[in-house]
Amino acid sequence: xxxxxxxxxxxxxxxxxxxxxxxxxxxxxxxxxxxxxxxxxxxxxxxxxxxxxxxxxxxxxxxxxxxxxxxxxxxxxxxxxxxxxxxxxxxxxxxxxxxxxxxxxxxxxxxxxxxxxxxxxxxxxxxxxxxxxxxxxxxxxxxxxxxxxxxxxxxxxxxxxxxxxxxxxxxxxxxxxxxxxxxxxxxxxxxxxxxxxxxxxxxxxxxxxxxxxxxxxxxxxxxxxxxxxxxxxxxxxxxxxxxxxxxxxxxxxxxxxxxxxxxxxxxxxxxxxxxxxxxxxxxxxxxxxxxxxxxxxxxxxxxxxxxxxxxxxxxxxxxxxxxxxxxxxxxxxxxxxxxxxxxxxxxxxxxxxxxxxxxxxxxxxxxxxxxxxxxxxxxxxxx
Ligand code: SF4
Ligand code: SF4
Numbered sequence: 001x002x003x004x005x006x007x008x009x010x011x012x013x014x015x016x017x018x019x020x021x022x023x024x025x026x027x028x029x030x031x032x033x034x035x036x037x038x039x040x041x042x043x044x045x046x047x048x049x050x051x052x053x054x055x056x057x058x059x060x061x062x063x064x065x066x067x068x069x070x071x072x073x074x075x076x077x078x079x080x081x082x083x084x085x086x087x088x089x090x091x092x093x094x095x096x097x098x099x100x101x102x103x104x105x106x107x108x109x110x111x112x113x114x115x116x117x118x119x120x121x122x123x124x125x126x127x128x129x130x131x132x133x134x135x136x137x138x139x140x141x142x143x144x145x146x147x148x149x150x151x152x153x154x155x156x157x158x159x160x161x162x163x164x165x166x167x168x169x170x171x172x173x174x175x176x177x178x179x180x181x182x183x184x185x186x187x188x189x190x191x192x193x194x195x196x197x198x199x200x201x202x203x204x205x206x207x208x209x210x211x212x213x214x215x216x217x218x219x220x221x222x223x224x225x226x227x228x229x230x231x232x233x234x235x236x237x238x239x240x241x242x243x244x245x246x247x248x249x250x251x252x253x254x255x256x257x258x259x260x261x262x263x264x265x266x267x268x269x270x271x272x273x274x275x276x277x278x279x280x281x282x283x284x285x286x287x288x289x290x291x292x293x294x295x296x297x298x299x300x301x302x303x304x305x306x307x308x309x310x311x312x313x314x315x316x317x318x319x320x321x322x323x324x325x326x327x328x329x330x331x332x333x334x335x336x337x338x339x340x341x342x343x344x345x346x347x348x349x350x351x352x353x354x355x356x357x358x359x360x361x362x363x364x365x366x367x368x369x370x371x372x373x374x375x376x377x378x379x380x381x382x383x
Contacts (some may be wrong), residue, residue: 010093011055019089022052024079030354031073037066037310040328045073045083048090057090062101064090068319068330069194070312071280084194087317088222091196095299107195110321114200117150118186118207120149120321129182135168140179142216146245148178149231151224152187153351159358160351163223166380167247173383184211186213190230190277195318205230209240219243221250223376224279225284225350226316232282246278247376248349252287255294255379262382265297268371270378272300272342273334275311275350283377288349288375295382303337311337314353331360335367345371347378 014022030045042068053056058065067087072083085335094100100108113122129137131154136326140147148171161286208231212220220242222228232244254260272292278284280307285307293298305311314330326332335357338346346357354372361367 003024009055010057011052012318013093014052014089017089017092017160019052021080021082021084022049022086025049025053025081026079028078030076030078034072034076034332039333040330049081049083049086052086059090059099061093061099062103063102064094065104065322067317068314069317070276070314075280081200088194088196090283092198096195100198102209106321107318111192111197111200114187114192114204118204119156121156121188123156125183128155129180129184131155131164132180135165137168138179140181140215140217144179145177146219146221147217148180148221149185149227150262151222151227160354163374163376166376169380170260170287174254181211181215182318188227188230189320190226191320200342205235206304207239209235209238214243219245221245223246223247226274229277229281246284246286248291249284251375251379252290255291260383262296264382266295266382268308268344269295269299269301269342270345271303271338271341273346273348273353274307276312276347278311278350279310280308289314291379295378301341301343303341305337313353313356315356319351320355326363329360331356335360335364335370338370339366343370344374347373347375349375
């Protein structure tokens with residue numbers, strides 16, 4: 001058995017860190033069959049789980065950082081092992097001992113930036129609402145219909161600012177009474193938590209919760225599936241319950257209710273990518289597809305992997321901040337799947353997916369012809 005302190009065996013520490021379900025594994029190997037890593041290089045979650053069982057975990061190995069927490073193997077495991085929790089528990093141990101392989105080191109800076117400025121980009125907190133300056137967006141006050149929480153990427157990333165602007169256009173068009181918290185908003189903390197940094201996650205969550213309560217927030221609209229997941233499924237650990245709505249759900253509701261009416265045609269071949277944290281983790285598969293049904297002229301086709309079997313973009317589990325060699329990017333495979341169904345537009349509704357697909361398209365000659373859009377941008381174009 002490995003001991004990582006003079007008195008504790010590693011299996012005990014993994015259990016203490018929430019990874020106890022490794023004990024259920026009977027080594028069938030299904031997790032490795034469904035894992036997207038094995039389409040680009042070898043990686044074995046089964047082996048990590050086995051090593052945990054025998055107390056032979058190597059916390060210096062880069063493999064403990066590979067899982068993108070895509071959710072594919074936990075939904076297939078016949079023994080109910082939660083591989084994501086096992087993986088996060090290993091990362092918590094590595095984080096505690098400050099052991100980070102080269103490709104993973106960017107998360108050290110990210111964690112510092114989240115602590116200091118509430119965002120992963122080392123941007124100033126005071127600039128968080130700059131995207132909204134020209135758009136006359138109001139500050140949220142108690143009694144408004146909904147708080148819009150754009151999250152870090154839509155607030156700071158120039159590509160994603162356009163999605164925030166499209167959201168505002170739509171909300172105004174539908175007559176939604178909404179506001180933002182601007183510089184008071186912090187990162188939801190979902191992804192840093194999956195890197196094993198529980199301390200930073202808890203700090204961010206408490207700050208956000210305090211601001212939601214102080215400002216009388218009850219309903220929150222989010223653009224990122226990662227914010228959705230965190231606010232909806234993780235913040236209740238702090239004994240709070242806000243109503244969380246993802247933009248794809250809100251669009252679907254607004255369109256079904258006739259509050260939002262497309263007036264222009266969108267005569268393009270479109271394919272929809274299910275983000276892991278919207279689909280597999282939160283079962284939201286129909287709402288974005290319903291939105292596309294309302295878009296006149298759009299010819300919608302499914303890719304080879306869709307809904308529960310969607311192919312991860314590679315950005316979950318904090319991987320969005322880590323180095324991934326070009327030949328190992330799942331996003332390249334996804335672009336090819338979109339091209340295989342002759343799509344002109346790859347539409348999704350997650351800032352990580354858009355970032356990864358856009359990066360991949362740059363190094364992919366045929367990929368550059370593919371438009372990569374958030375569903376919000378398409379709706380904003382046709383109303
Ligand atoms: S699918 Fe489950 S039981 Fe099978 S090897 Fe993976 S963790 Fe073990
Ligand atoms: S959650 Fe996804 S990326 Fe992680 S081991 Fe399972 S299939 Fe692979």
